[in-house]
Amino acid sequence: MSDTTNTIFGIYPVKEALASRIVFDKVFIQKGIENDKFEALIKDLEKANIPISTVPFEKLNRLTKGNHQGIVAVTSPVAFHSLEEVVETALTSDKAPLFLILDQITDVRNFGAILRTAECTGVNAVIIQKSGGAPVSGDTVKTSAGAIFKIPICKVEHIKDAIFYLQGSGIKTIAATEKSNSEIFSVDLTMPLAIIMGSEGKGVSKSVLSLVDERAALPLMGEINSLNVSVACGAILYEVIRQRR
Structure with a gap:
């Protein structure tokens, strides 16, 4: 992804962005990762009708150089219409x-x-x-x-x-x-x-x-x-x- 300014990574940053009603385009989650915090966040993302893709760890590394903690969200520069x-x-x-x-x-x-x-x-x-x-x-x-x-x-x-x-x-x-x-x-x-x-x-x-x-x-x-x-x-x-x- 050539433009890293539209990514948010890490469990708490993604959670805060969701609570702030930032518009998400898609969320990538590491395959095989399981814990209570992740499961709760995934449920919140699903309630918000945000597309989720389960991907290998290497894919997340390509999306961002930071400590992604198994989750990377791609935000949208625009709001979508009904x-x-x-x-x-x-x-x-x-x-x-x-x-x-x-x-x-x-x-x-x-x-x-x-x-x-x-x-x-x-x-x-x-x-x-x-x-x-x-x-x-x-x-x-x-x-x-x-x-x-x-x-x-x-x-x-x-x-x-x-x-x-x-x-x-x-x-x-x-x-x-x-x-x-x-x-x-x-x-x-x-x-x-x-x-x-x-x-x-x-x-x-x-x-x-x-x-x-x-x-x-x-x-x-x-x-x-x-x-x-x-x-x-x-x-x-x-x-x-x-x-x-």
């Missing part, structure tokens, strides 16, 4: 809502670049899953050029639940995937919309693809069969702008 609230606010606007769902984007720089483009294209909110994706870290802030502070980010338990909620709110869901015969340029993007972008290696997961209203692809004219996810996201979001103008 999906229900941002959807309700967007639906009362006189403009068609536009949401962006990131399905397991793991590269911090891609994440930051996507946030920057999303803010520039008027996306109402970016939706991510609590586990499995890139952390909201100092590197994300730098790559986003500050956009992370200007666009709401919603963390949800499962991407699938977010899709169901958006669909129930009258918002069409479109997955960006090369596994489609429809080009994005032929899809109507003027209605209330949520675009789903998949991970760098696997794209949009099969379970998510089975739920969306439509799939669409960007045309690829060269020999390489895929685009960088942040580049693809930018192309799609600007096609939304083109159609809506």
Whole structure:
């Protein structure tokens, strides 16, 4: 982790940070460690709905050079928003809502670049899953050029639940995937919309693809069969702008 300013380590510092309502992105706990203090802290973290990962001792050593005592917390530079609230606010606007769902984007720089483009294209909110994706870290802030502070980010338990909620709110869901015969340029993007972008290696997961209203692809004219996810996201979001103008 290149930016150590967003980590807290040690049982008591993490406990105090939790009591102070500092926003956590994720907590890493040493595998196999067991004692009453740890168990009580883990219960408090679970009550606060904070993602916890059990990792080897060596992983914690890589996260921080200090005496971590078997626990390292990664804090978030931003507060997360409620999906229900941002959807309700967007639906009362006189403009068609536009949401962006990131399905397991793991590269911090891609994440930051996507946030920057999303803010520039008027996306109402970016939706991510609590586990499995890139952390909201100092590197994300730098790559986003500050956009992370200007666009709401919603963390949800499962991407699938977010899709169901958006669909129930009258918002069409479109997955960006090369596994489609429809080009994005032929899809109507003027209605209330949520675009789903998949991970760098696997794209949009099969379970998510089975739920969306439509799939669409960007045309690829060269020999390489895929685009960088942040580049693809930018192309799609600007096609939304083109159609809506």
